[in-house]
Amino acid sequence: MLNVFARVQVNRVTEPVGRWLVARGVSPDVVTVVGTVGSVAAALWFLPRNGLFVGAVVVTLFVLLDLVDGAMARARGYSTPFGAVLDSTCDRVADGALFAGLTWWCLGAGEERVLGVAALLCLVSGQLVSYIKARAEGAGLSADGGLVERAERLIVALVGTGLHGLGVPYALHVALWLLAAASVWTVGQRIVAVYRSAQEAQAGPVPPGPVPPGSVPPPDPAQNP
Template identity: 40%
Template sequence: MLSRSGRPFAQLVFGPVARLFVRLGISANIVTWVGTILSCFSALYFLPNNMLITGVVLTGVVLVFDNLDGQIARLTKTSSAWGSFLDSTLDRVTDAAVFASIAIWGYLHGQADVAPWVMGGAIAAGLIGSVVPYARAKAESIGCSAAIGFAERADRLVMAAIVTIAVGVGAPHWVMAIGMWALALLAAVTVLQRMLYVRQQLQERGE
C-alpha cells in the first residue's frame, strides 16, 4: 500500500535531487547499483553488530533514495527493460540482506528463549516476502494485473524498521519475533490475494 500511495510524495521530495543527479551525469543504473551496495552493507554491518537504530536509519535513508533511479530514467528518457529488470532484481537482493541481518542479529544478540523465533520469523518474512513481487511479475507476464495486497515491499520494510527501532530503544526481544512472524503472515496473505485476483481475471477471460 505504501508503495502506491507514497510514490507521489517521493517524486515531490526527491525530484530536486534527481534533477541534480541528471545535471551531474549520474545515470539511473549507477544509482541502482550504488544504492543496493550501500543498503546491503549498512544492514549487514550495523544490525548484526547490535547497532539497531543506526542500521535502520542509514539503511532507510539509502532505501528511500532508491526512488531516484526511476525518476532519473524518466527525466533523461532512458527508461528501459534492462533498467526495470535490474532495479527489480537488486531490490530482491536488498530485501534478502535486510531480513538476513535481522536473523543474524537474533542469533548473535537475541535472548536465548527468543532467538530461534526471531531467526525463524526473519527467514520466513524474507522468503515469503520474495514471492510477493514474483506473483505480480508473473501475473503481468501473462497479461494480468496483481498490484494489490496488504504488504508490498515498502510496507514490509517500514514494519521491519518499526519493530527493529522498538527493540533498539529497549522493547523486549519478543517484539522482534512477533513482528517478523506478523510480516511473514502478511506476506502470505498478500500472495494469496494476488493469486485469487489473477485467477478471477483469467476466469473472466475464459482461460
C-alpha cells in the same frame, strides 16, 4: 498501499534530487547499484553484530536511493528495459539482505530462535509476493495489490528494528510477526488475483447472442465490398 497515498509527497522530495543528478550526468542505474550495495552491506554488517538502530538508519538511507533512481528516469524523459530489470532485481537483493540480517541476529547475538522463524517467513513470503507478480505479468496476467507490498515491508521492518535497537521492548517481535502474517496473507491475495485474471483471460469476449425473431440481422460485410 502506501505507494498510492504517499507517492505525491515523496515525489516532491525526490524529483528535485533526480533532476540535479541527471544534470550532472549521473545514470539511474549507477544510483540503483550504489543503493543496493550500501543497503546489503549495512544489513549484513550492523544487524548481526547487534547494531540494530544504526543498521536500520543506514539501511533506510540507502533504500531511499531506490526512490531517487525512478525520479532520475523521469527527469531524463525515458527509462530502459535493462534499467527496469536491474531495479527489480536489486530490490529483491536488498529486501533479502535485510531479512537475512535480521534472521542472523535472531539466531546469533539476539538469541531469539523463535523470532528467527518470523524473520524467515518474512524473507520467503516477501520474495514470493514480488515473484508472483513478475511471473503473472510475464504470462500476460495481472497480480496487483495486496495487503503489504515492498514499501510496507520495509517501513514495518526498519521501524521495528530501530525501536528495538533503542530499547523499546518487543518492538521487533511485534513488527516481524505482524509482517510475517500480513506477507503470507498477501501471497494468498496475489494467487487469487492471478487465478481470477486467468479465468477472465480464458473466458474471452462474450459471443453475440441469437437474433430475436422478427428483427433485421446485421449486414454481412462480405456482401458489400
